[in-house]
Amino acid sequence: MRKSLLALAAGLLLAGSVSAASAADKLKVGFVYLGPIGDLGWTYQHDLGRQALVKELGDKIETTYLENVPEGPDSERAIEQLVRAGNKLIFTTSFGYMDPTLKVAKKYPNVHFEHATGYKRNPNMSTYSAKWYQGRYIQGLIAAKMSKSGVLGYIGSFPIPEVVSGINATILAAQTINPNIKVKIIWANTWFDPGKEADAAKALIDQGADVIMQHTDSPAAMQIASERGKLAFGQDSEMIQFGPKAQLTSIINNWGPYYIERVKAELAGTWKSEDTWGGLDSRMFTMAPYTNMPDDVKKMAEDAQAAITAGKLHPFKCPIVGQDGKPVECKGGAHLDDGQILGMNFYVKGIDDKLPGK
Amino acid sequence: MELVEAIILAVLAASTPLLIAATGELVAERSGVLNLGVEGMMIVGAACGFAGAWLTGSIFIGALFGIVAGTLMSLVFALMALGLAVNQVATGLALTILGVGLSGLIGAGFVGERITPAVQLVIPGLTNVPLIGRVLFGENGFVYFSIALIVAVWWFLYRTRAGLILRACGDNHASAHALGYPVLRIRTLAVMFGGACAGLAGAYLPLAYTPFFIPGMTAGRGWIALALVVFSSWRPGRLVVGAYLFGAVTILQLHAQGWGVGIPSQFMSALPYLATVIVLVLLSRARTGGSTAPAALGTVFVPDR
Numbered sequence: 001m002r003k004s005l006l007a008l009a010a011g012l013l014l015a016g017s018v019s020a021a022s023a024a025d026k027l028k029v030g031f032v033y034l035g036p037i038g039d040l041g042w043t044y045q046h047d048l049g050r051q052a053l054v055k056e057l058g059d060k061i062e063t064t065y066l067e068n069v070p071e072g073p074d075s076e077r078a079i080e081q082l083v084r085a086g087n088k089l090i091f092t093t094s095f096g097y098m099d100p101t102l103k104v105a106k107k108y109p110n111v112h113f114e115h116a117t118g119y120k121r122n123p124n125m126s127t128y129s130a131k132w133y134q135g136r137y138i139q140g141l142i143a144a145k146m147s148k149s150g151v152l153g154y155i156g157s158f159p160i161p162e163v164v165s166g167i168n169a170t171i172l173a174a175q176t177i178n179p180n181i182k183v184k185i186i187w188a189n190t191w192f193d194p195g196k197e198a199d200a201a202k203a204l205i206d207q208g209a210d211v212i213m214q215h216t217d218s219p220a221a222m223q224i225a226s227e228r229g230k231l232a233f234g235q236d237s238e239m240i241q242f243g244p245k246a247q248l249t250s251i252i253n254n255w256g257p258y259y260i261e262r263v264k265a266e267l268a269g270t271w272k273s274e275d276t277w278g279g280l281d282s283r284m285f286t287m288a289p290y291t292n293m294p295d296d297v298k299k300m301a302e303d304a305q306a307a308i309t310a311g312k313l314h315p316f317k318c319p320i321v322g323q324d325g326k327p328v329e330c331k332g333g334a335h336l337d338d339g340q341i342l343g344m345n346f347y348v349k350g351i352d353d354k355l356p357g358k
Numbered sequence: 359m360e361l362v363e364a365i366i367l368a369v370l371a372a373s374t375p376l377l378i379a380a381t382g383e384l385v386a387e388r389s390g391v392l393n394l395g396v397e398g399m400m401i402v403g404a405a406c407g408f409a410g411a412w413l414t415g416s417i418f419i420g421a422l423f424g425i426v427a428g429t430l431m432s433l434v435f436a437l438m439a440l441g442l443a444v445n446q447v448a449t450g451l452a453l454t455i456l457g458v459g460l461s462g463l464i465g466a467g468f469v470g471e472r473i474t475p476a477v478q479l480v481i482p483g484l485t486n487v488p489l490i491g492r493v494l495f496g497e498n499g500f501v502y503f504s505i506a507l508i509v510a511v512w513w514f515l516y517r518t519r520a521g522l523i524l525r526a527c528g529d530n531h532a533s534a535h536a537l538g539y540p541v542l543r544i545r546t547l548a549v550m551f552g553g554a555c556a557g558l559a560g561a562y563l564p565l566a567y568t569p570f571f572i573p574g575m576t577a578g579r580g581w582i583a584l585a586l587v588v589f590s591s592w593r594p595g596r597l598v599v600g601a602y603l604f605g606a607v608t609i610l611q612l613h614a615q616g617w618g619v620g621i622p623s624q625f626m627s628a629l630p631y632l633a634t635v636i637v638l639v640l641l642s643r644a645r646t647g648g649s650t651a652p653a654a655l656g657t658v659f660v661p662d663r
Contacts, residue, residue: 036462036573038469068458068574153616159623186615187623193577194568196608199372203612206364218575220568241470242570353615356622 029053029263030087031065032078034094035192041217041236042191042253043067046093046116049255056260060267071096079104083111089266091259092116095160101125112271114262117162119342123273128258131279132162133169133341134308135251135287136213137315138301139233140173142248142290143211144181145297146231152183153209155200155216157191159356163215165344167351169315170213173304175350184209185353194220205230211248222246231292238288249301250288257283277338280309316341321349365609366493370501371567373605375400375559377504379583380590380597381511382555387587388515389548390528392656393435394450397580398457399553400560401573403428405465407561408571412468417476421500421561428557429550431457436546443658454580462573475569476500500562505598507555512594524548528652531659541659556580589634591641591650600634607633 031050035043050063064087069078075097082090083104091114092101098118105113105125113125121127143152152174156163167185174181184207186200193216201212201221205228212232214221219242225232226243234240234250258276265271278284287305290298307313314335320328323346331337347355379396386393406427411420431453439449476498479485484495515521524544526534531541559579564571582604590597611626 038462038466038573040470040572184616184618186612187627189624189627190577192574194570194572194575195372195375195563195577195579198568199368199609200612202364202368203609203616206361206368207613207616218568218572219570223568223570241472353618354620356624 026060026062027089027263027267028085028087029061029063029266030082030085030090031063032069032075032082032090032092032094032097033065033067034069034071034096035217036067037065039192039217040219040239043093045236045253046091046255049259052256053259053263057263057267061263069097073100076100076103079113080107083108088112089114089263089271095162112266121273121275126262126272126274126276128276128278128284129162130253130284131277131341132251132285133165133315134280135285136166136169137173137308138287138304139213139249139251140170141177141304142293142297142301143170143213143231143233144174144177145300146248146293147178147181147211149208149210150178150181151207151209152181153201153204153207153212154183154185155197155204155212155214155221156185156187157216158189159187161342161344164347164355165316165341166215168344168348171350172315172320172348179350181350183351183353185351187356188216190216192217194218197221198224201225201232202228219243234288240288240291245292247288248292249290252286252288254283254286277342280305281311323347323349323351323355325349363489363492365613367497368609369602369605370493370497372608373601374501374504375562375567375579376583376586376604377508377598377601378500378562379556379559379580380586380601381504381508381594382552382559383583383587384590384592384594384597385511385515385524385555386545386548386552387655388528388592388652389524389545390531390652390654390657390659391439391545391549391552392446392450393432393439393453393549393552394447394584395431395435395453395457395580396552396556396583397576397578398454398460399428399431399556400457400563400580400583401461401576402431402457402464403557403560404563404575405461405468405560405571406557408468408471408473408564409464410561411473411565412471415473417473417499417565420473420565421558424557424561424565425554426557428553428555428560430553431557432549432553435553436549439658440542440545440549443660446656446658458574465571465573468571469573471570473565473569476566498566500558500566508594508598515594525652528654531654531657535659535661541661545659556583559583585634588651589638589641592652593650596641600637603637604630604634 033043037047066078069075089112093116095117101113101115102120105122115127117129118127188196197216198220201224210230212221212225214235219239222232222239222243226246232246236253240247290301316336318330322328403424407420407424410423435453438444439446478496478498481495485491527541527544535541586600589600607630611629
C-alpha cells in the first residue's frame with residue numbers, strides 16, 4: 001500500500017506549474033522545462049533563451065512555459081496540454097521528452113515541435129543540440145595544466161553518449177599536456193540532487209582529485225571545491241558566484257539566438273524540420289571568462305577556443321585509441337564523424353574505469 | 359586514515375537530515391497520524407531557513423525559521439486531516455505538492471545567493487585527534503542536535519506517562535478517548551512536532567549541507583525519511599541505525615565508484631534502497647507474527663461528543 005501511495009505521490013507531482021497570458025492573433029510558442037526555472041543550470045538557461053525571444057519578438061508572439069515536467073511518458077500530457085492551449089511552435093527541452101514529443105507531433109501534424117538533444121525527427125519535429133564536447137576539450141587542457149596531483153574528478157549524470165563524449169574529450173585534451181593524467185569518474189545517476197552532487201565532489205576530493213568537473217546541474221560541486229580550496233568547472237551556467245576562487249571556466253548554454261531564428265522562420269512560414277548541432281562557431285554555447293589560472297594557461301585556452309571555433313582543431317581528431325587498445329574507425333576523414341560522437345558509447349585509452357553497462 | 363575520517367564525516371552529514379525528519383514523522387505516526395507531506399514540509403523549511411539566515415546573517419535564526427515554517431505547514435495538515443477528518447493520505451500528498459510550489463515562490467528571490475554555512479565545533483586538543491577528533495568534536499550543531507533529539511524522543515516514548523498516552527492514541531484511539539484523553543489534541547501536537555522536525559531537516563540542507571537555495575533541493579529526502587520510519591518498525595533505536603546505514607551506503611557507493619570497483623554505477627546507486635529492503639525483510643522474518651505498525655495508523659478519528 002505504502003509503495004503504491006508513493007508512486008501516486010510522484011504522479012501527482014508531475015502536474016507542474018503553468019504560466020500564460022492571453023492575446024488574440026499572436027503566434028503562441030510553448031516551452032516544456034525539466035527543472036524549475038530557478039535551477040541556475042539547464043532549465044534556467046533555456047528560460048533565458050525564452051526571455052531573449054520575448055525581448056526580440058514580444059510584439060508578435062506570446063510564450064508559455066511548463067516547468068518541473070519529469071521525463072518519460074507523463075510528459076506527453078504536458079506537451080499535449082500546450083497544443084490544446086493553441087501553441088503552434090513547442091520547444092521540449094530535455095532528452096527524455098523525445099518519444100512523447102514524437103508521439104504528440106504525429107497526432108498534431110499542423111503544430112511544429114523542437115526537441116532538444118534528441119535524435120528522432122518528423123516532418124513537423126526538429127531537433128537541436130550543442131557540441132559541448134568542444135568546451136570539454138578546452139576544460140581538459142586547462143585541467144591538466146592546473147592539476148598538481150594529476151588526478152581529475154568527474155561527476156557524471158547518466159552514461160549516455162553526450163556525457164561519455166564529454167569525458168573522452170576532456171581526457172584526450174588532458175593527455176596532450178600530461179600523458180599520465182588520471183580521471184576518477186563518479187556517476188550520480190541523477191541530473192539534479194545538490195546533496196548527492198556535493199557528496200560525490202567530496203568523495204572525489206578525498207580520493208585525491210584536485211580539479212572537479214561535472215555533468216550534473218546544480219552548483220553544489222563548485223561550492224564544495226571552493227570550500228576545500230580546490231578548482232572546478234561550472235556546468236550549463238555561470239557559477240562563479242559559488243566559487244569565486246575555484247571556477248576556472250564554465251560551459252554556458254546560449255539558446256536565445258536559436259529560439260529567435262526558429263520563431264522568425266515560423267512567423268515567415270519558412271519553418272521546416274531540421275537537425276541543428278551548434279558548436280562554438282554558432283555560439284550555441286559560450287565559455288565563461290577564464291579565471292583563477294596563470295596567464296599562459298589562459299592564453300592556451302583562448303587559443304584552443306579560437307582554433308576550435310575556426311574549425312582548425314577537432315577534439316576527436318584521429319587516431320583515437322579505445323580502452324581496449326584498438327584504434328577507433330575514423331569515419332569522418334581526419335576526425336570522428338558526427339554520428340560516432342552522437343552515439344559514443346566507449347571510453348578512450350587512459351581511462352581506467354569501466355563504462356557502466358559495457 | 360584521513361580517508362576513513364572523511365568518509366565518516368560525509369556519512370554523518372548525509373544522514374543527519376534523514377534522521378531529523380524521520381524522528382518527527384516517527385512521533386506523528388506513533389500517535390496514529392500518517393503524514394505523507396514530509397517532503398513538502400522539508401522543502402518549505404529549506405526555503406524559509408535559507409531566507410531567515412540570509413536576512414539575519416544567523417544560522418540559528420535560519421534554523422528557527424525552518425522550524426516555524428515546518429510547523430505552520432503541519433498545522434495546515436492538522437486542520438484538514440484531524441480537524442475536518444479528511445483522508446490523511448490525500449492530505450499529506452496535497453501538502454507535498456503545496457510545499458514544492460510554495461518553496462519555489464518563497465525562495466525565488468534567494469536563488470543564486472550565498473551564505474556562510476553553519477560553523478563546526480572546535481575544541482582545542484580534542485578536535486585535532488586523528489580519526490575520531492573531527493567526527494566526535496568537529497561537527498556542526500545540527501548533527502549533535504539530531505542525536506540529542508532521537509534520545510529525547512526515545513526517553514519520551516518509553517519512559518514518560520505522556521509518551522505512553524501518545525502511543526495509546528496511536529494504537530487504539532477509541533480506548534484512549536474512552537479513558538478521557540484528548541486524542542485529537544495529542545495528535546495535533548504530535549503532527550506539529552513532526553512538522554517542526556521536517557522544517558529543521560529541510561533548513562539543514564541550505565544552512566549546513568550545500569549553503570545555497572535551489573528549488574527542489576530536498577530531492578526526495580522527505581520520502582526516504584518516511585520509508586525509514588517503516589524500516590525502523592516505529593522504534594527510535596532502529597531509526598538511528600537505518601538513517602546511518604542509508605547514509606553510509608550512499609557515500610560508500612560514491613567512493614567505490616571513484617576507486618573503480620567495476621560494479622555498474624546504476625546498481626551502486628540502487629544499493630541504499632536495496633539495503634533498506636533487505637533489512638526490512640530480515641526484520642519482519644525475525645518477528646513473531648503481527649505488524650509493529652501503530653494499530654490506528656492513518657485512520658480517521660471523530661470523537662462522539
